[in-house]
Amino acid sequence: NAGVTQTPKFQVLKTGQSMTLQCAQDMNHNSMYWYRQDPGMGLRLIYYSASEGTTDKGEVPNGYNVSRLNKREFSLRLESAAPSQTSVYFCASSVEGTGGPMNTEAFFGQGTRLTVV
Amino acid sequence: AQSVTQLDSHVSVSEGTPVLLRCNYSSSYSPSLFWYVQHPNKGLQLLLKYTSAATLVKGINGFEAEFKKSETSFHLTKPSAHMSDAAEYFCVVSDRYGGATNKLIFGTGTLLAVQP
Numbered sequence: 193n194a195g196v197t198q199t200p201k202f203q204v205l206k207t208g209q210s211m212t213l214q215c216a217q218d219m220n221h222n223s224m225y226w227y228r229q230d231p232g233m234g235l236r237l238i239y240y241s242a243s244e245g246t247t248d249k250g251e252v253p254n255g256y257n258v259s260r261l262n263k264r265e266f267s268l269r270l271e272s273a274a275p276s277q278t279s280v281y282f283c284a285s286s287v288e289g290t291g292g293p294m295n296t297e298a299f300f301g302q303g304t305r306l307t308v309v
Numbered sequence: 310a311q312s313v314t315q316l317d318s319h320v321s322v323s324e325g326t327p328v329l330l331r332c333n334y335s336s337s338y339s340p341s342l343f344w345y346v347q348h349p350n351k352g353l354q355l356l357l358k359y360t361s362a363a364t365l366v367k368g369i370n371g372f373e374a375e376f377k378k379s380e381t382s383f384h385l386t387k388p389s390a391h392m393s394d395a396a397e398y399f400c401v402v403s404d405r406y407g408g409a410t411n412k413l414i415f416g417t418g419t420l421l422a423v424q425p
Contacts, residue, residue, distance in 0.1 A: 225413070234399060234415035234417040235353075235399070235413075236415070240412055282352065284353075284413075297343075297358065298355075298413055302352045303352055
């Protein structure tokens with residue numbers, strides 16, 4: 193059981209380039225999330241998807257777009273990369289969809305370390 | 310809106326001594342609270358969770374946390390630190406973001422160092 197799989201693991205981009213981070217989960221989870229992790233700031237939510245076909249902005253959505261391609265896959269796109277987007281990106285999934293507070297575990301991928309020069 | 314504050318950015322203990330990582334939260338309703346651990350260059354792993362059942366929650370690797378509503382705290386403890394406990398720990402609260410769905414709000418993390 194692979195859990196949450198992110199690709200690529202490492203990426204270096206030049207300012208202005210575009211790229212898509214891929215994420216897939218095989219646990220039949222409803223919700224999927226993209227976070228970025230920066231030193232001293234914990235993880236901040238970029239976008240989330242409560243169910244297939246829906247996406248919503250999180251705390252720091254500017255400069256990003258997402259696609260919930262199907263129940264398994266949730267991609268994050270940087271249209272024009274900037275040095276401020278240098279970060280470690282984590283995809284996560286959980287079984288809950290819309291409703292009350294999350295009561296079950298969120299499962300995280302191994303992360304994508306992105307450097308924009 | 311909910312939030313979580315981790316009171317120490319760095320904690321250093323000696324192997325075999327107790328660990329205390331402090332977390333306070335604010336919540337407009339009954340929260341779900343979690344502790345996650347991240348070892349260097351790894352993803353995040355759930356240590357334990359509180360979801361309105363028992364206030365003392367036991368997790369993996371000997372860790373436990375106590376939910377104290379009166380103090381709005383959810384501190385993480387372990388009686389005896391092991392070298393393998395050296396990692397970054399995140400206190401997390403669930404939030405009904407925008408009134409529509411749930412998401413996780415992370416604290417800024419506590420880096421635990423264990424000295425031999």
